[in-house]
Ligand code: SF4
């Protein structure tokens with residue numbers, strides 16, 4: 001059954017983004033705006049950096065505006081010169097990543113002009129960008145989104161978010177299914193998944209939180225993780241990736257979207273988020289925290305597993 | 308006189324990551340007090356449990372460990388004030404991750420052993436060794452390391468068909 005999802009607000013959102021972008025560029029409030037523009041494939045979008053008020057009309061927002069543009073603000077993209085404020089179009093999940101980066105002192109709020117998007121959901125990576133948004137074609141992350149309306153932005157288009165049909169959280173269901181298996185069955189499942197990995201590191205390159213100048217997985221003295229795309233190194237890579245993002249991941253699911261081998265990567269990140277919520281009552285959100293759950297402690301933390 | 312030596316079919320390899328200030332000193336105390344404990348354990352000394360990266364545990368399993376012990380100072384006794392508090396959270400999270408990937412957590416033990424607890428060191432090491440001995444060798448990571456198969460394997464009907472047509 002394909003229940004349609006109302007995305008009629010996106011045309012109003014697009015118009016509002018264009019007007020606002022035109023205004024702030026013309027007024028010199030920002031030097032550039034990172035947003036979405038139509039791409040060549042029918043219905044698709046691509047990131048664009050607009051620096052000229054006349055070009056603001058290129059900015060759009062559609063169900064195919066999947067990218068997390070926060071990536072373009074991180075150190076990983078530091079070749080983009082920073083002069084004055086930068087405007088950026090953000091969905092709720094993207095904003096969580098920006099908030100996380102502010103907590104990690106990678107970004108300053110004052111350097112940014114946030115254009116928040118009231119979001120009804122975006123398309124899954126497996127469907128054509130011109131497909132209509134339905135309960136089946138929506139991205140998995142959007143089925144369990146709690147951040148449709150970004151808060152504390154400099155500008156949010158004044159539109160009414162349509163009520164969403166109740167969707168079953170696709171990750172939650174899958175995590176529960178895996179948790180119910182025996183360790184040996186889970187090992188077999190992940191072994192098969194990890195075996196597919198070709199070590200292209202697209203998942204790392206797209207993640208706003210993978211901004212290390214030298215990744216542990218690229219080091220060879222000592223080499224902690226095998227670099228070849230073979231089962232041992234792949235498994236180590238995925239465990240290390242999940243661990244390094246635990247307590248930091250914003251849940252934008254970009255890692256999973258870009259994986260050319262369709263590995264359900266984000267399950268690991270979401271499982272960790274779930275555990276950290278249970279253990280330390282921490283969740284990625286819109287509030288800037290200097291310390292994440294794994295960079296702080298209390299003297300009462302659970303230690304039932306320690307002898 | 309040495310007590311009669313027991314022989315076993317399987318001698319597990321246990322890697323112990325310990326902090327130098329408490330557990331290493333505790334293990335030293337056990338030694339200087341001439342307490343007996345299984346020789347299966349290989350001790351690696353670190354400045355602090357806070358320095359023990361989860362990837363070390365992974366590496367240990369990949370290189371053939373059947374069990375891993377991580378041990379340091381009791382909460383409040385850390386030489387660097389909070390290293391063990393941070394480690395406690397990190398390893399709590401790491402256990403959950405390993406469990407989700409399908410590693411049997413019985414092979415991984417954490418403990419606090421102070422410099423005065425030679426007896427506790429003996430107990431922890433003996434317990435883990437016997438537990439792992441009963442479980443048999445850890446094969447999962449070793450098998451992965453042996454496998455040559457990679458993502459180019461022709462293992463789906465579609466790929467097989469395409470391959471046969473070349
Ligand atoms: S994007 Fe997919 S194939 Fe590429 S390194 Fe990440 S998991 Fe492996």
Ligand code: SF4
Nearest residue numbers: 207249250252253255
């Ligand atoms: S790990 Fe994946 S979901 Fe989490 S922040 Fe990075 S790209 Fe987004």
